[in-house]
Amino acid sequence: MQPRVILDSKKLNLTLTRLCHQLIEQHKDFSxxxxxxxxxxxxxxxxxxxxxxxxxxxxxxxxxxxLDITFYxxxxxxxxxxxxxxxTDINFSVEGMNVILVDDVLYTGRTIRSALDAILDFGRPDDxxxxxxxxxxxxxxxxxxxxxxxxxxxxxxxxxxxxxxKETDGEDKVWIVSDND
Amino acid sequence: MSALSQKHLIGLxxxxxxxxxxxxxxxxxxxxxxxxPIKKVPSLRDITIANLFFEDSxxxxxxxxxxxxxxxxxxxxxxxxxSSVKKGETLLDTVRNILxxxxxxxxxxxxxxxxxxxxxxxxxxxxxxAGDGTHEHPTQGLLDGYSVREKYGELKGLNxxxxxxxxxxxxxxxxxxxxxxxxxKVKVCGPPTLIPKYIEELGVxxxxxxxxxxxxxxxxxxxxxxxxxxxxxxxxxxxxYSLFYGVNRQLLDSVKKDITIMHxxxxxxxxxxxxxxxxxxxxxILQQVENGVAIRMAALYLLAGRN
Numbered sequence: 001m002q003p004r005v006i007l008d009s010k011k012l013n014l015t016l017t018r019l020c021h022q023l024i025e026q027h028k029d030f031s032x033x034x035x036x037x038x039x040x041x042x043x044x045x046x047x048x049x050x051x052x053x054x055x056x057x058x059x060x061x062x063x064x065x066x067l068d069i070t071f072y073x074x075x076x077x078x079x080x081x082x083x084x085x086x087x088t089d090i091n092f093s094v095e096g097m098n099v100i101l102v103d104d105v106l107y108t109g110r111t112i113r114s115a116l117d118a119i120l121d122f123g124r125p126d127d128x129x130x131x132x133x134x135x136x137x138x139x140x141x142x143x144x145x146x147x148x149x150x151x152x153x154x155x156x157x158x159x160x161x162x163x164x165x166k167e168t169d170g171e172d173k174v175w176i177v178s179d180n181d
Numbered sequence: 182m183s184a185l186s187q188k189h190l191i192g193l194x195x196x197x198x199x200x201x202x203x204x205x206x207x208x209x210x211x212x213x214x215x216x217x218p219i220k221k222v223p224s225l226r227d228i229t230i231a232n233l234f235f236e237d238s239x240x241x242x243x244x245x246x247x248x249x250x251x252x253x254x255x256x257x258x259x260x261x262x263x264s265s266v267k268k269g270e271t272l273l274d275t276v277r278n279i280l281x282x283x284x285x286x287x288x289x290x291x292x293x294x295x296x297x298x299x300x301x302x303x304x305x306x307x308x309x310x311a312g313d314g315t316h317e318h319p320t321q322g323l324l325d326g327y328s329v330r331e332k333y334g335e336l337k338g339l340n341x342x343x344x345x346x347x348x349x350x351x352x353x354x355x356x357x358x359x360x361x362x363x364x365x366k367v368k369v370c371g372p373p374t375l376i377p378k379y380i381e382e383l384g385v386x387x388x389x390x391x392x393x394x395x396x397x398x399x400x401x402x403x404x405x406x407x408x409x410x411x412x413x414x415x416x417x418x419x420x421x422y423s424l425f426y427g428v429n430r431q432l433l434d435s436v437k438k439d440i441t442i443m444h445x446x447x448x449x450x451x452x453x454x455x456x457x458x459x460x461x462x463x464x465x466i467l468q469q470v471e472n473g474v475a476i477r478m479a480a481l482y483l484l485a486g487r488n
Contacts, residue, residue: 071214071222071482081184082486084203085210093218121219 007151007174009166015150019131020052022148023100030062032126033098038115039068039086042103044165045133049102063097065090072114088118095123104163106132109144134161134174185483189301189308192317194358201362205327207479208472215251215475225254228485231284233276234311235261235291240446240470241311241321245288248477254485257284276300286485289313294351307484315349321445322355324476326363328469329400332441337364342394344426345404345453346375348415352404352445357385370394371426374415391426395436402443403428403454423452430457441465 007015027033030053037046043066050064070085101115112130119128133150139157151174153161158179166172185200193201214222230249234242242258249256259279261267266275276287286307289297294314301308312318330336341360347353347369360367367385369376380387388394395401406422416422433440442454442464450456459466 068210070210071224073224076224076486077227080487082483084183085207088210088213117223121217121221123218 003175003177005173005175006153006161009172012172012174015133016048016052017056019133019148019150020049020056023049023053023131024056026129027098027100029057029059032096033100034063034065034092034094035100035102036065036067036090036094036119038101038103038111039066039070039088041105041163044168045104045163046102048165049131063092065092067101067115067118069111069114069118072117074110074114090122093123094119094125097123097125099125099128100131101128102131104132105134105136105161106130106144106146106149107136107139107161109140109142112144113142133163136161184487188484188487189297189310190319190480190484191297191301191308191310192358193319193322193355193362194317196319196358196362198362201323201326201359204323204476204479204483205330207483208323208327208475211251211478211482212472212475214478221251221253223253224482225249225252225485228285229255229257229283230286230288230481231257231259231279232311233259233279233287233289233291235266235272235289235296236312238290238311240473241290241318244470244473245309245311245320245477248474248481251474252478252481254286254481272296272300273303276304280304280306286481307487309480309484312351314351315354316351317354318351318445319355320473320477320480321352322359323480324469324473325352325356325402325443325445326359327476328443328465328472329441331468331472332465333399335363336360339365339400340398341365341367342370342398342401343367343404344370344391344394344401344428346406346415347371347380347404348375348377349407350404352402356402357383361385368394368397372416372422391428392432392436395428395432395440396438398440399438400441400443401428402445405445405447406449406453419449419452427451427453427455428458429455430461433458433463439463443469446470 035046035050037043054060066089068086068088070083130146131148132146135146135149135152136155137152138154160177163174183203186197288309288311290311291313294316296313297308297310310319343353357367361384368388369385370388370391442458444466448454448459
């Protein structure tokens with residue numbers, strides 16, 4: 001099967017704009033809200049969302065962090081090799097805040113489970129919401145749902161959803177590739 | 182994903198440069214964890230670690246225990262005093278009995294060189310050497326290298342001086358291979374009786390004059406005079422040692438260079454190092470201790486995850 005593009009750069013931009021407006025509807029001026037991207041790929045999306053929000057609201061200073069969940073994974077010692085961590089950069093307390101957790105693809109839900117554990121080590125947030133660009137809703141292993149979803153994709157397990165960004169991959173797009181290709 | 186080339190951490194001479202880079206990189210992540218409101222991650226929660234200290238220790242033992250707890254491992258502590266070792270149990274029997282209680286990793290300090298290696302050949306658990314006789318003290322070497330890297334960015338091209346009792350020092354035994362592998366130059370300085378005869382075979386140079394050696398170096402690691410390892414007299418007196426090889430303010434100021442001072446602890450103040458140097462801005466002694474926890478977390482994490 002040919003790789004299938006499901007969001008090109010134009011559609012992706014529209015989706016991001018919609019997600020931002022949904023966030024604004026809920027979080028108003030973001031004075032009690034923080035955006036946290038999950039390493040590695042969620043940080044790219046979170047950065048975009050953060051830039052766009054500040055552009056739309058015409059303000060700066062919306063709190064933004066990066067969270068690595070490697071040390072919270074549930075498959076340590078089950079893979080033969082330890083996973084290497086990326087940088088965690090959260091220089092604020094999440095105590096009493098509304099946390100918007102951002103990841104690119106929601107698949108089994110295990111990453112988000114780990115992220116929830118990790119977030120709590122930075123304080124007790126008032127609430128935690130999940131924003132994802134792609135929701136592969138048929139592949140969940142845990143009861144986890146996103147509040148803000150860019151696009152729902154009903155793909156089978158052999159397929160991979162790839163989210164690519166201009167900054168790192170040369171072009172903004174989301175596409176599906178099959179393992180059999 | 183990446184893994185260490187070794188199953189055990191017996192000595193730094195057995196590690197590749199890529200292993201050391203991997204440990205440093207992982208320690209960076211754990212250093213960040215240690216700044217958090219809750220300084221703990223659940224990675225090693227299904228692992229039990231035995232800390233076997235057949236020889237006295239304060240820093241290393243506390244540091245290991247803290248590192249294990251920060252990783253959520255279960256720990257048991259053992260010290261030779263007040264144990265069956267006094268009744269004549271052999272080292273291997275002691276370790277096998279502890280492993281029979283389903284222990285996954287062993288951290289061991291022993292007064293005999295090669296003890297960690299001996300145990301590693303007979304049992305299946307991961308072994309971390311926390312100092313064996315006058316051989317190696319790998320996590321000390323790693324934290325020394327890591328502390329220098331933190332200050333200078335990289336170790337490559339640095340001039341690293343080790344002062345004192347090189348012959349009996351397991352710290353020197355680990356620092357030397359680490360620094361050489363990472364591309365630093367190493368020189369040792371001390372009374373000729375405390376310098377191993379074939380030190381130059383390692384690619385290390387020797388300078389008997391302390392002032393000249395200090396003028397050469399960027400970083401000086403001042404070793405402790407280990408009275409407990411000197412059955413025979415290697416030096417006439419502590420006073421004479423201090424006069425020729427003690428690092429003091431006056432001497433440091435006479436060297437027109439901003440040298441970084443390190444010490445593996447515990448310090449004999451006024452013997453190898455004076456307080457006006459140990460407590461000065463040039464000293465990174467307490468940073469070494471702080472980094473020790475992150476480095477040990479990295480070593481434990483990477484060894485445990487290798488299964």
